[in-house]
Every structure is written in structure tokens, then in C-alpha cells.
Amino acid sequence: MFRSKTKILQLTVTLTACAFLLVPTILSVLAGVTANYFQGISSGFTLKWVFRVWELYSGSIFLSLWLAIACLISTLVIGLPAAYGLARHPGWLSRILEEFISLPLAVPGLALALALLQLYGSLKGFRASWTFILVGHVLYTLPFMVRSILSVLAAMDLRTLEEGAATLGASPWQRFRDIVVPNAMPGILAGALTVVTLSIGEFNLTWMLHTPYLKTLPVGLADSYASMRLEVASAYTLVFFVLIVPLLMAMQWASARAQRIAQ
Amino acid sequence: MTLRLTNTAKTYPDGTRALMPTELTVDTGEVVSLLGPSGCGKTTLLRIIAGLETPDPGGEIWFDDDNVTAQPVERRNVGMVFQSYALFPNMSVRANIGYGLKMQKLPKPEIEARVTEVLEMCQLEKFSHRSIAALSGGQRQRVALARAIAPRPRLLLLDEPLSALDAALREALRDELAILLHKFQITAIFVTHDQDEAMAIADRVAVMSDGSVVQSGTPEELYRNPTSAFVAGFVGNAMHLKGTSDGKSLTLTGGVLPLDRDGAGQDIFVRAEDVQIDPSGPLQGQVETVTFLGTHYRVGIKGIMPDIVTSIFPGQNAPRTGEVVKVSIKPETLMLLPKSGVGK
């Protein structure tokens, strides 16, 4: 079916790009389960590197999961009412606020981390606790949560639905609970999966904000790349893939669903 | 419940006056229609009654002996059917109808019983567990009505409830709605831009124009005795006969028409069904269009006055296009109304 020259050229480019993206990933997975990567696959497969990673880094994996959950809760508590407020109160002020909280999407994490460090770095108790990293993660993931919910809310006639509920006797809070939240669910789900995925993979901010006693998964990865043998680094990367790939697929599914609803 | 509005007006922050100071009383069990073209303020008035808009200071809204002016919508106990129905997509038909009862914190068994009763009344039993997305337009309309009446509101408000339906369905549901409203014996206000709808459903029609109620009365009164050119034109499409009147007769391009009243300084209107093609008529014109409408023909005649004069022709052999015809209009069918800039 790919007869014309253009099609063949397009296919070649596509396949080359796929190979470029896939081959190193496969190498990494293989290296993580190979007994000795220098000797090649012939040295046999083993899970000992994965166990070694578990011994060395399980703490960082749990810290990342814990941070992701805390980040999800924080972005929900802040982002869900905020998205509703922005949807119900459109105007230049809301636009500016939305634009402002989206800054962390554009401004590199390094710059944000420097800013946070300089303002709060001297508060030792805060600086040294996991909540300092959490602030960075919330800062970075919050706009995704807000926008994901906002796009779903903006697509429905929220105002009339709420008026309908109001004529039936529902107070503002009851309307929020019974009408807004259930109908925003696709956006909340997509936003939640995005927040968790991004939080688990966040490095730029975290690297600057972390302390030696608080290493997240990606910080641990950087650490292993710098100081561990290749097999251990690969095994650790493999653990990360196992965690992040299902999340990514769920996130893409949920986002596509939310977008369909928002259209 | 008796609804009473005094001096109720609405001015938007940008200075637009959507509603002029209005007085309106609706008696217990009465179905009143607010009729008018879009932008006449009828929906604003309805939303003020519901509590969805705040009237300008000075206006008062009374439900019987309750002054509800300062009450938020959720405490007024009104039922409202929205133009878009505003059915909650996250709830089933049953949950939608039960929502208002849930807000009243009624015990579960009572909610169930009342929902079932309303479902039966609106012939929705079969659909009770469906989701809103799985309903047709007509079914949605009935769910919206059922949801609004289930909490037994003091007042039922309907905002263009039929306009989202296609023409054939609209006519069928119009009669159904009229029957249901009278069955509920509920005080109701019904906003529409369609005169047929207003006539079919309402006990009393309030015609609105440019933010004020210009005339209110039974459908018959409005049709037979309009007090203004606007009402004559909007209710029943009366035609303005443009000619010169000396008090005893009206002189038109196509002839002279005798008057039985003093028509000096007044605009003269006539309805198409009172314009008769009659070989002995005093007016003469030429047939421009002939439209067959099943039970009758609508004949457009030029040459009688600058605009086309329309006549309803009930017979079998209608005149043909281009034919010259004589036309008569009985003097008592003419409507003599004060001169105004508005009207046709």
C-alpha cells in the first residue's frame, strides 16, 4: 500500500524516529537484567540488579510515591475549587490569575527552585522537610490540574445547570458538591493522573530542593547514573519505567476522554 | 399562591434597561404567559421572579404575604423549566426528579413515593433509570417539567420550554403541557415568543414590548380588542391599512372603505381573515401570490395600499396570480387604534 516515493520516505523517517526512541529504552531494560553488560547478553539474565536497586533505593521510591499522593491531594484541594471559581467568574482578573499560575509550565524548574531557595532557604525546619519538595511539585503540577478541570467545566453550560439546582433549593455548596464535581470528573481524573505522573518524574526542581536525606526517585536515578555500575543504573531505570509507563498510558486515555467531553 | 410584583425594574451595570418598572399580579392557580419578541424583557422578568436576577432597588416581589425580594433563589421554593432544560447529566431521570426533594431533606421513602407519583403523571415510568443523554427532546422536556413540579413549588416558571423542539413535536407537546399545567392546579408563568403557544396554554397573556407589559388579558381579549398597534400586530398579525381617513371613510389607493366609527387621527388595522374577496367589494387590487395551505388559501393582493394586503380565502377555486379582484372589509372588523410609531 506504500507505493509512492513520498510515502516510502515518510515511512522511513517515522521508523527511524521510532528506532531512535525505542532502541535506547530496550538497551536500558536489557542492561538492567543482564548479569554482565560488558560481556553482553551471553552472560545470562538476572534479577540481582533489581534487588540491589531495591536495597539501595527503596526509600527514594517510597518517598516519590508519598510525594505524588500528597501532591495529588494538594492540587485537588487548591485546584478543584479554583477551576470552578475561574469557570464561574470569567474576566480579565481570572485570565491573569490563570496565566500567572501557569508560569511554572514555561519558566524552567531550575529558576523556580532558585527563587524558592532564596526566599525560604533560611527557614531551616521547612527547608529540611519533605514539604519543601512538595511545594515545588505542587507549584509545577497545579496548572495541569486547574486547566484539565477548567476545560471540562468550560465546555458545559455550568451556569444554567447551577441555576437549575438553585431553583430546586440547592445552596452554593450543595451545587458544587452535587453538580459541579460529578460533572467535572473526567477532567479531575485526567488532571489527577497527569499530576501523579509528572510528580513521580519531576527532577529539575527536586534536584535543587532536596536534601541528602530526602532523595526522590529521579534524584536517586541521577545519583545512580553518576556513581553506580551501569547494570544497577539500568535496573533502577527499569523500575522507573515499570512505574511510569502504565501511569502515562492511563493519563493519555483519561486526557483523550476528557477532551472528547470538552468538545 | 398569589404572586405580586410592584415597581420591579432591572438595569444592567452597563446602563441597559432590560425591564421598565413593572406591576404584575398572578392569582392562585392562574397560568399566565409573558409574550413578546426577543429582547422585550420577558425572560428578565421571569428570572427576577425566580430570584436568578436581582431587581433594581425599590422593586418588591411578594409570594402571598411573604416579601421574597431579598431571598436567594434556593429558598424561594419555585419550580423552573429552563429553555435548555438544564437537566443534570450526572444523574438518572429519577435522581434528577428527586433532587429538589432531597434538598428539602425529606425521608427517603417519601422521596421515592413522590418521584414515582410524578413519573406516572408525566408518563415517564419507562425511562426512570435512563441517563439524560439517552432521552429524546420531548422526553427531556417532560423530565424537566417533572423535576420542577416534584418539590411542589409555590410557583412554576417556564422559560420558552418548547423552543428546543422541532415544529411537529412542539405542537403536540404544547397541548400536553396545557393539560398538565391545569391538572397540577399550580400558579404558573410561561415565557414565550410564540403567540400560538401563549394562546394555547395560558389563561391570561401579558404582552411585553421594550421592557414593559403593554397589555394583559385573556387570549380572546387580546385578539379582539388590542389596545395598541403593537399588540394588534404581534397577536394575530393584524395589517395596518395605510391610507387617509376623514372620520367617515378610509381612502386607499385601491378604493374607499366606509367606517362605522370616527377614525380621524387613528391607525386602522385589519386581520387577514376579515379581508374578503367579493365581486361587489369597494376595493380593487391585483393578485400577487397564492399559497395553498390545506384548509384554505392565503392570497396576497397588491394595489390596494403600498404594502401587500393578505386575504384568507376558504373556498375551492382561488383566484389566480395576476387576476384583478374586488375586495370587501366589514366596517365592524376594523380595529381603530391610537397612532404610534410601532406596528405594521
Add this chain to the structure above:
Amino acid sequence: MSNRQFVLACLTPLFIFSLAFLALPLVRLFLASGEGESGWAIYLDILRKPRYLNTLWLTVVVSISVTLAALAISTTAGMFLSRNQFRGRGVLLSIMTLPLAFPGVVIGFLIILLGGRQGLINQITPGHVVFAYSVIGLFLGYLYFSIPRVLLTVMAAAEKLDPALEEAARTLGASPYRVVVDVILPGLMPSLIAAGAIAFATAMGAFGTAFTLATNIDVLPMVIYTEFTLSANIAMASALSIVLGIVTWALLLIARSLSGTTVAAGG
């Protein structure tokens, strides 16, 4: 009125959070940039001192090359994948969007596995072929990062493009090449500009990849990092962060006004 109060109350947590952890820190960052020896002239120093000027140039050149390469590859692949239905299409699409969730550090490591001292290319080719720690490695790392993001933007735009336009051009006698030039590219242009801006901005600010590759190449984020941690030159680190932040923010603002969407930029 109580409804209005409720809506405003809903915005309060967001307002407090972004004031405390975004607005105030950024103000502090800006003030810190003027607290060095040279005061506010530090922004002139960036342009005067060759070390910083060269860094800026190199960062911009690498970012532009990555942008152009990512646009060329992803537009070709994106148009191919959205215009053809065949077995394995879904697999190809998954492969090309999977790296979306990989942070820069991981991508740096993948490039080392490809072109490092123990890398695949070095093993299967005769001689010593190591490119991971050079500009090429950095370029490939950024490209790895950008291809999925540009691809998604292009495919979303391609799906919105009315196929009837292409068919109309065909019926008017346009060759496939003319269809691309006259119909498809103009239709995709806003999205291409947007995707290009995203690719450029992320390449400018990418830190993780450069960090893992541990290169001696002075790209802007690496210089900010070393100024801050090694030289303790906090004013310069802040000033460079401000410059970098303004450039990337402005670019993404343009991108968003053209396409109306934002693809996850960080990682």
C-alpha cells in the same frame, strides 16, 4: 450575593498558594539578581562577559537546531501516522509518545547507553565512536525530549484539518507536492509555530539531560547551576534565571496564543 462570595472563596486557596510560593519567590529572585557586586549592571555583564555571552549563543544555537530537527521529523511522521491507517500504526504511535513521561535525567542516561563509552554505537562500530558527552549527545537528548511533544501537537492539528480541503485541491488539479505546499503546510502552520516554540523553550531550559551527560558544554541551565552551587555567585545565577525564564515564558505565550494548547513542557 452569597453565591459570589462562595465563588471568591473557591479562589482563595489558589490565590494564597501562588502568592506565597510563586509571586513572592520570583520577586525575591529578581531582587537577588541586583544584590551582587555589579548591582543591576549584572544584566549588562551577561552581554559583556564572553563566558556568559558564549553560553547564551551556544544554548540558542543548540535549541534552534533541535527545534528544526524535531519539526522536520515529527511533522513527517505525524502527517504519515494521521493520514494512513495500517496495522502497527497504534504501536508506532505508542512508541513515539511513550518518552513523554521520561524526565531529562533518564533521557540523558538513554543517550549514554546509545553513544557513551559503553554505548551501543561504540560496540557495534569499529574504532572509538563516543558522542554522548559532546554537543551531539546534548542535541540528541533534547531531540529525544522534543519529538513526542511536537508529534502530538502536529497530529492534533492534522486531525482538525478538513480533508475536504485536500480533496478540493486535488480536484482542481494540484499535484501531491502542491497539496502539501498550498494546503497542508499553511493549515498546520499555527501549530508548527506553536510546537516549535515549545521545543525551543524546553531545549533552552532543559537541565536534567545536560546534568546526566555531565558535559563540559556550557549551556545556560548548567551555567546557572554551577554559578549557584560551585561559585556561590547567587546574583549571576538569579540574573541568568530571570533572563532564561522571560525568554521561555514569552515563547510559550506566543505558542499558546497560536495553538490554544500547552503540551507538558517540563520533566
